[in-house]
Amino acid sequence: MKSFVLNLVIAVIWLFLSKQPSTGVFFIGFFLGFVMIAAFSALLDGGDYPRRCLAVTRFVGMFAVDFVKANLSVARTVLFERRESLHPDFITYDISGMRRGEILLLSYCITLTPGTTTVSVSEDFRTLVVHALDADAPEAIRRQIDRRLRQPILKFTR
Secondary structure (H helix, E strand, C coil): HHHHHHHHHHHHHHHCCCCCCCHHHHHHHHHEEEEEEHHCHHHCCCCCHHHHHHHHHHHHHHHHHHHHHHHHHHHHHHCCHHHHHHCCEEEECCCCCCHHHHHHHHHHHHCCCEEEEEEEECCCCEEECCCCCCCCCCCHHHHHHHHHHHHHHHHCCC
């Protein structure tokens, strides 16, 4: 958190020193601050801030691509597939070992992705119930959630 605040301070200073303050100038300052913190992380006690920032950036980019793909897939399914060919169902997903904030973020991401919706979290926070528009291969859905959502989330939260 300390490194993030330092990065924001560097970005604001860069913004104030520019002739034409704008959002783009702020982001340039933020990027330059990030590069400085990454370069001098041992001296600044930056810890794993650069790794986490890169991981969250990768996650956001990957999630945006998955979001667009899922929208196109659901649109194709709704427009061109017959109702009888769909197999909507509830599946369970194991979330044991995840913190509550990570579970919350994972469930939001699942719900935001068209075709899947988080229905509930078990009382012991070990199982997530997900409804899928086409749950013909529930194990494949679990693997995709694990590979495309859970692992990237854990890379920047831990």
